[in-house]
Amino acid sequence: MTQKYLIPLAAVFLLFLVAYTGAGAGLGWFFGIVFPYLAIIAFLVGFVIKVMGWAASAVPFRIPTTCGQQKSLDWIQQNRIDNPDTTLGVFVRMLLEIFTFRSLFRNTKAAFNRNASNRITYSWEIFLWVAALAFHYAFLVVLLRHFRFFTSPVPGVVQFLEALDGIVQVGLPGLFLSGVVLPAAVLFLLARRLFDAKLRYISQASDYFPLFLILGIAATGISMRYFTKVDVTGIKEMTMGLVTLSPTIPDGIGGLFYGHLFLVSILFAYFPASKLMHLGGVFLSPTRNMANNTRAKRHVNPWNYDVPIHTYQDYEDHFRDKMIEAGLPVDKKE
Amino acid sequence: MADELTPDELLDKIDYGADSGNWMDTTKSVQIRPGMYCYAAKAESVETLGLPNARPWNPVEEDWKLPDDWQQILHNGIKERLERFRTFKIFMDVCVRCGACADKCHFFLGTGDPKNMPVLRAELLRSVYRNDFTTAGKILQNIPGGQRLGGNRPLTLDVLKEMWYYFFQCTECRRCSVFCPYGIDTAEITIMARELFNLIGLNIDWIATPVSNCYQTGNHLGIQPHAFKDMLEFFVEDLEDITGVDCTPNFQKKGADILFITPSGDVFADPGTYTCQGYLILFKYLKDKYGLDVTWSTYASEGGNFGFFTSHETMKRLNAKMYAEAKRLGVKWILGGECGHMWRVIHQYMDTMNGPADFLEVPVNPITGTRFTNAASTKMVHITEFTADLIKHGKLELDKGRNANRIMTFHDSCNPARGMGLLDEPRYVINNVCDNFYEMPPNTIRENTFCCGSGAGLNAGENMELRMAGALPRATALKHVHEKYGVNTLGTICAIDRAALSTLCEYWVPEVEVAGIHELVGNALILPGEKERTEDLRMEPLPGCEEEE
Numbered sequence A: 001m002t003q004k005y006l007i008p009l010a011a012v013f014l015l016f017l018v019a020y021t022g023a024g025a026g027l028g029w030f031f032g033i034v035f036p037y038l039a040i041i042a043f044l045v046g047f048v049i050k051v052m053g054w055a056a057s058a059v060p061f062r063i064p065t066t067c068g069q070q071k072s073l074d075w076i077q078q079n080r081i082d083n084p085d086t087t088l089g090v091f092v093r094m095l096l097e098i099f100t101f102r103s104l105f106r107n108t109k110a111a112f113n114r115n116a117s118n119r120i121t122y123s124w125e126i127f128l129w130v131a132a133l134a135f136h137y138a139f140l141v142v143l144l145r146h147f148r149f150f151t152s153p154v155p156g157v158v159q160f161l162e163a164l165d166g167i168v169q170v171g172l173p174g175l176f177l178s179g180v181v182l183p184a185a186v187l188f189l190l191a192r193r194l195f196d197a198k199l200r201y202i203s204q205a206s207d208y209f210p211l212f213l214i215l216g217i218a219a220t221g222i223s224m225r226y227f228t229k230v231d232v233t234g235i236k237e238m239t240m241g242l243v244t245l246s247p248t249i250p251d252g253i254g255g256l257f258y259g260h261l262f263l264v265s266i267l268f269a270y271f272p273a274s275k276l277m278h279l280g281g282v283f284l285s286p287t288r289n290m291a292n293n294t295r296a297k298r299h300v301n302p303w304n305y306d307v308p309i310h311t312y313q314d315y316e317d318h319f320r321d322k323m324i325e326a327g328l329p330v331d332k333k334e
Numbered sequence B: 001m002a003d004e005l006t007p008d009e010l011l012d013k014i015d016y017g018a019d020s021g022n023w024m025d026t027t028k029s030v031q032i033r034p035g036m037y038c039y040a041a042k043a044e045s046v047e048t049l050g051l052p053n054a055r056p057w058n059p060v061e062e063d064w065k066l067p068d069d070w071q072q073i074l075h076n077g078i079k080e081r082l083e084r085f086r087t088f089k090i091f092m093d094v095c096v097r098c099g100a101c102a103d104k105c106h107f108f109l110g111t112g113d114p115k116n117m118p119v120l121r122a123e124l125l126r127s128v129y130r131n132d133f134t135t136a137g138k139i140l141q142n143i144p145g146g147q148r149l150g151g152n153r154p155l156t157l158d159v160l161k162e163m164w165y166y167f168f169q170c171t172e173c174r175r176c177s178v179f180c181p182y183g184i185d186t187a188e189i190t191i192m193a194r195e196l197f198n199l200i201g202l203n204i205d206w207i208a209t210p211v212s213n214c215y216q217t218g219n220h221l222g223i224q225p226h227a228f229k230d231m232l233e234f235f236v237e238d239l240e241d242i243t244g245v246d247c248t249p250n251f252q253k254k255g256a257d258i259l260f261i262t263p264s265g266d267v268f269a270d271p272g273t274y275t276c277q278g279y280l281i282l283f284k285y286l287k288d289k290y291g292l293d294v295t296w297s298t299y300a301s302e303g304g305n306f307g308f309f310t311s312h313e314t315m316k317r318l319n320a321k322m323y324a325e326a327k328r329l330g331v332k333w334i335l336g337g338e339c340g341h342m343w344r345v346i347h348q349y350m351d352t353m354n355g356p357a358d359f360l361e362v363p364v365n366p367i368t369g370t371r372f373t374n375a376a377s378t379k380m381v382h383i384t385e386f387t388a389d390l391i392k393h394g395k396l397e398l399d400k401g402r403n404a405n406r407i408m409t410f411h412d413s414c415n416p417a418r419g420m421g422l423l424d425e426p427r428y429v430i431n432n433v434c435d436n437f438y439e440m441p442p443n444t445i446r447e448n449t450f451c452c453g454s455g456a457g458l459n460a461g462e463n464m465e466l467r468m469a470g471a472l473p474r475a476t477a478l479k480h481v482h483e484k485y486g487v488n489t490l491g492t493i494c495a496i497d498r499a500a501l502s503t504l505c506e507y508w509v510p511e512v513e514v515a516g517i518h519e520l521v522g523n524a525l526i527l528p529g530e531k532e533r534t535e536d537l538r539m540e541p542l543p544g545c546e547e548e549e
Helices: A003-056 A087-100 A127-149 A156-165 A177-195 A197-202 A205-228 A232-243 A255-273 A275-284 A312-326 B007-012 B043-048 B070-084 B086-093 B106-111 B118-133 B135-141 B146-150 B157-167 B175-179 B186-199 B205-217 B225-243 B272-290 B312-329 B341-354 B383-392 B414-418 B424-433 B464-470 B472-485 B495-508 B517-524
Strands: A108-113 A119-124 B258-261 B294-296 B333-336 B380-382 B407-411 B489-492 B513-516
Touching (some): A003 A232, A003 A255, A003 A275, A003 B146, A119 B472, A127 A177, A127 A205, A127 A232, A197 B118, A205 A255, A205 A275, A205 B146, A275 B086, B043 B205, B070 B086, B070 B118, B070 B186, B086 B118, B086 B186, B106 B464, B106 B472, B118 B135, B118 B157, B175 B186, B175 B414, B205 B312, B225 B272, B258 B312, B272 B294, B272 B383, B272 B513, B312 B341, B333 B341, B333 B383, B380 B383, B383 B424, B383 B517, B407 B472, B424 B517, B464 B495, B472 B495, B489 B495, B495 B513, B513 B517
Parallel strands (some): B258 B333, B333 B380, B489 B513
């Protein structure tokens, strides 16, 4: 199913070209002002609607997935994080899940060895976790670094982050680590999907599209910083215009920048309608964010309703004679 | 038995290299194959509870005799469930198909069928959700090739059949959920799918008939009250032969301290029956030594709840008996026997569905004084929690030597492991009644435990190939400790396991027997006034009492 990745790849190229040529043809105001605003609005509104939609659904039962010893008898050591019974425990579990991808860290790889041992064996499979973590943190750093373009003066935190990201002090302009890690991690995640038969089978176009999109964003960004050397002063003038709601289109910014900005805008606009919403969903996942204390503290189902049941009286009426004959106690003798 | 397929033939079929092509081409996959599916629910079983579309039908026939508006029923059903269950809605939206779950499923590991990867099982339903319930899906419907590109499918009969086939190849064991970075729980998705199937009468008989029996007669097997009593009395006779002590239990005794409820499988089928005898010995001991009064009930004579595999509503209707009977008898609290899904229902659902149990007391073990604060609201205690507490306080006289012939390992049942976290209590009990205990490899126990392959209502006879394939990961781990340590007994705290693992062992590791934990307790416990025992509960010679040759 080559379509599944060729179409998203072509789409990203096309989107870039549209903005690249469009901006050259005098449509800079659209790609530099109108579309970024629309994209941000779509992102914010879409994100809120999606999360509100989840929050509007009930949580009828408390069903955490327990991954360790429960709290029961005092002398049995409870696993307070993987099987939390308190809000604090849940908080720590969620913190580890969100910031360290704890569940993914457990990942194993199974192999079946026919004829030799006929055994299924499991090995620790760390690469997905490493790549996922590297990708997300590199992306975060890149995102935060870009606040340089939306603030004046640039906050100390952003400058510090830049210094940290450029700590290797190689080349001029100085190499950012995130600029290496991000594309490398994305390429690894892409390679998994393309070359692992299982992954290729389950992957959809909507899995490839964000990868190509982010790769496109990274490629254009890196190219501007290290190779084509765009007019940074002009760009900052423009981005500051966007953020202060007094947009302007300075001359001489170049199509590459519009391509970059357009792909970023597409990413924002696409975000709420896509699987990327796992960013919001992970916080709300009931199997992770609930305490395993259902027997100790009653959980209330907001839509609980009465159901017909077969009562003891029905049962005794049905079996009374047999019960009496067998010497079983009954409530009514006849 | 899986006479059609030998273990070797089954192993030959395994290949983890997935199919090429697009999984959405259903035509190939909806060949519902004997050995892999369960028979359709009998009409009369569906009628007992007044569930929809009771009629005879056959999954391998073209016509499933669905109501004319089945698509609309399912569409509305999905919509309703998206509003009622945040789990369902989030799990439909956030999967990134990272594949971490792919090789965590015992059915995938045992069959190599790519649609048994949890992610793909969920995608079967998710593709319909995306098509019918998301904005993107509605837009893509109008673009040529859009549905295919988006991985979206309309709910056609082929899609329905495919979903039916694969959602009855999931045992709701939650192992995939442990590894999912968003906690997506395929069990939850399977539960929703099966609820939807039940809206149009597509249950399997191995679930529907036990549900019907349980509703009307009190237990899955349809054992009537007098017969239930007879069966326990039969055990009492055996126990008198073995121990010399009369272990007659109470039935429906008003004002007893504790109501005891266990799966009816323990009353009916070996080796569960030996576990049941273990309970009888324990209760007799506690009565004689400490005056604790435990009663059984023929009305609430089923701990298991196949309603859980039907719908949340059916689960509630069956579960209601536990509290109702405890209230009628006026007991202080409820003690539950060894069972897997029963305990997920009790632990995560019962109080919410049928509580509050304000007519019961917070469970206190009157013998040790231990207050089970972890069950303060639901007021039901697991028997291994109870027994572990008794042992810890030195309240049981145990002779480990009587289990000296047992070289044990322990199979964590899915539901107590991943829906509760009951891991160390049974191990503590085992270590106190038996000297030889070896764990299976860490990837296959505790929260990583593998299903027996027959849970969630799939313990039928006609789907034996599926069951034995699903059993392979557990069997492999068992074989490992059997060869390495000479393990000859697989301990478990689940009635379905006791039946299913016995079949598993027979097929994959014939040298190993299955035993419930309270069978071992029953062997080791020294009853006041007992005769010198020479036989264990299976009426086989105790270690040291073998006849000389």
